[in-house]
Amino acid sequence: xxxxPHWRVRxxxxxxxxxxxxxxxxxxxxxxxxxxxxxxxxDEQFAYSGxxxxxxxxxxxxxxxxxxxxxxxxxALVRLKEGPLVTAQLTDIxxxxxxxxxxxxxxxxVLREEGxxxxxxxxxxxxxxxxxxxxxx
Amino acid sequence: xxxxxxxxxxxxxxxxxWDTSLRDLGAQAIIAALKDAGxxxxxxxxxxxxxxxxxxxxxxxxxxxxxWSGLRGIEALxxxxxxxxxxxxxxxxxxxxxxxxxxxxxxxxxEKMTDMDGEETTVALMAAADAEYxxxxxxxxxxxxxxxMRRYMEEYGVPHDAFAGFPMNSHANxxxxxxAMFRQAIKRDTFVNARMIADPINLFDSAPIADGAAAVxxxxxxxxxxxxxxxxxxxxxxxxxxxxxxxxxxxxLFLAAVNASAMKAYQQAGIGPSDVDLFELHxxxxxxxxxxxxxxxxAPRGQGTQLAIxxxxxxxxxxxxxxxxxxxxxxxxxxxTGMYQIVEASMQLRGQAGANQIPDAHWAxxxxxxxxxxxxxxxxxxx
Numbered sequence: 319x320x321x322x323p324h325w326r327v328r329x330x331x332x333x334x335x336x337x338x339x340x341x342x343x344x345x346x347x348x349x350x351x352x353x354x355x356x357x358x359x360x361d362e363q364f365a366y367s368g369x370x371x372x373x374x375x376x377x378x379x380x381x382x383x384x385x386x387x388x389x390x391x392x393x394a395l396v397r398l399k400e401g402p403l404v405t406a407q408l409t410d411i412x413x414x415x416x417x418x419x420x421x422x423x424x425x426x427x428v429l430r431e432e433g434x435x436x437x438x439x440x441x442x443x444x445x446x447x448x449x450x451x452x453x454x455x
Numbered sequence: 456x457x458x459x460x461x462x463x464x465x466x467x468x469x470x471x472x473w474d475t476s477l478r479d480l481g482a483q484a485i486i487a488a489l490k491d492a493g494x495x496x497x498x499x500x501x502x503x504x505x506x507x508x509x510x511x512x513x514x515x516x517x518x519x520x521x522x523w524s525g526l527r528g529i530e531a532l533x534x535x536x537x538x539x540x541x542x543x544x545x546x547x548x549x550x551x552x553x554x555x556x557x558x559x560x561x562x563x564x565x566e567k568m569t570d571m572d573g574e575e576t577t578v579a580l581m582a583a584a585d586a587e588y589x590x591x592x593x594x595x596x597x598x599x600x601x602x603x604m605r606r607y608m609e610e611y612g613v614p615h616d617a618f619a620g621f622p623m624n625s626h627a628n629x630x631x632x633x634x635a636m637f638r639q640a641i642k643r644d645t646f647v648n649a650r651m652i653a654d655p656i657n658l659f660d661s662a663p664i665a666d667g668a669a670a671v672x673x674x675x676x677x678x679x680x681x682x683x684x685x686x687x688x689x690x691x692x693x694x695x696x697x698x699x700x701x702x703x704x705x706x707x708l709f710l711a712a713v714n715a716s717a718m719k720a721y722q723q724a725g726i727g728p729s730d731v732d733l734f735e736l737h738x739x740x741x742x743x744x745x746x747x748x749x750x751x752x753x754a755p756r757g758q759g760t761q762l763a764i765x766x767x768x769x770x771x772x773x774x775x776x777x778x779x780x781x782x783x784x785x786x787x788x789x790x791x792t793g794m795y796q797i798v799e800a801s802m803q804l805r806g807q808a809g810a811n812q813i814p815d816a817h818w819a820x821x822x823x824x825x826x827x828x829x830x831x832x833x834x835x836x837x838x
Contacts, residue, residue, distance in 0.1 A: 323587070327587055330588075348587075348588060354698070354703065373606065373707075374602040374603070374605045374606035374609075374707075375602060375605060376598045376601035376602050376605060376653045376654055376655075376656070377653065377654050378593065378594075378595070378597075378598050378653045379651055379652060379653065379654075380573075380597070380652050380653070381574075381593060381595070382574060382577040382578045382581060382593065382595045383574035383575050383577065383578045384578065384593075385593040386574070388593065391593060393592055393593060393594050393598050393602065393653075394602070395602050395606075395701065395702055395707070402702070403702040403703075403704075403707070404588070404702055405585075405588060405589045405592055405594060405599075405700070405701070405702050406592055407592050407593060418605070418606065418609050429591055429592065429593075430591070430593070439591070441591065441592075
């Protein structure tokens with residue numbers, strides 16, 4: 319069971335934690351030691367809100383091995399409110415309702431299962447923003 | 456640094472070679488290139504290959520191929536840059552000769568992808584992407600390129616059928632290439648009605664998985680006349696990189712590595728886009744063909760498909776591309792593709808391209824891309 323590679327990135331997968339570069343102010347996801355924009359060291363943590371919009375998307379009909387049970391599913395590039403682009407699946411939405419510019423929010427879902435006896439890998443997906451109305455009591 | 460020339464070429468047909476192993480495919484191309492050059496024992500072998508480890512449980516591939524080609528003992532190393540491995544191996548061969556370190560070098564690109572089913576191969580190819588932040592989400596190269604195509608279509612208002620000219624051109628050109636995998640022309644309707652793989656990419660937007668090997672022999676240009684009646688001079692060799700992940704790109708619709716590599720190559724060769732007689736570009740997906748033309752200076756941004764629509768990419772056009780079928784119709788044995796581009800460009804410059812000969816071909820450009828534009832390797836050949 320491949321535990322370590324998923325455990326290492328748990329804060330990214332489950333909390334969307336990244337960094338902000340102290341030198342140039344750019345937001346980074348995932349975190350890295352060297353800022354790709356200004357090449358200075360980067361290590362200041364930053365927690366993303368999880369809000370973003372769909373930059374692009376594609377519905378997958380012929381999935382790679384390991385994802386057959388989920389097909390068809392829609393993958394997307396999501397532009398986080400704070401700036402970075404992330405790759406993730408969209409969830410809780412019909413493929414034909416997806417459009418570029420759709421406002422979305424992060425949720426935690428099963429990304430894949432590693433066989434019947436293997437690990438269940440959780441991580442971020444994005445759904446259309448859920449508006450919950452509250453009623454005065 | 457010495458000038459380097461190509462003095463011999465060799466290739467196997469591209470296809471599903473279930474009866475030929477990876478090592479035999481490579482050896483066939485190497486032996487053919489050495490024979491074409493009239494060279495017995497070169498100083499070194501550089502091998503471009505992406506998947507021998509993942510799909511064939513075979514590493515130390517260059518050493519194995521040296522032995523299998525009757526060259527046991529020579530310097531032999533494998534070079535990897537995903538689907539740009541072929542051109543990457545050529546780059547190493549060129550540096551070895553240009554530096555004065557070696558005089559005779561053979562470079563081979565080889566790939567075997569059809570021993571297992573498509574789903575497994577698709578997973579293996581994802582090693583060219585970001586495993587932790589792209590692959591884990593169930594993306595494959597088709598869906599990554601599909602997201603790029605979708606954004607392009609939206610930003611520039613380009614319909615899907617504007618891309619039809621790319622696979623149609625590749626297929627039309629492959630009809631006269633006996634080494635091509637698919638040798639049938641396709642009609643526009645075939646493209647428009649083709650099965651969707653990851654929308655908006657359909658079956659005819661994507662290059663096929665295949666097996667194949669192609670090789671060349673290099674020597675210093677000052678010695679080329681000893682071996683070849685028509686040597687092909689390497690006027691430029693340039694590698695540039697970008698982020699691996701599409702989501703880390705500064706501007707996903709601009710292939711910055713392609714642009715940097717192409718501009719450096721033009722500078723090295725002392726020419727510009729209008730001097731290029733043929734361009735063997737990396738049409739792994741029709742969207743990449745359009746973006747490559749734009750980033751290499753042949754069309755303004757968002758207008759790459761205009762060249763296809765106007766027929767400018769055909770053999771009689773202003774920018775002939777994929778003159779012997781390209782990745783789409785000659786086929787795309789990933790680590791070998793870069794070397795097929797070099798072999799085909801050399802054939803054109805030598806006047807050996809048969810019915811697809813570009814008249815008076817003098818400058819040929821080849822461009823091999825790793826991943827979705829993470830690595831771009833441009834060569835310019837003069838013949």
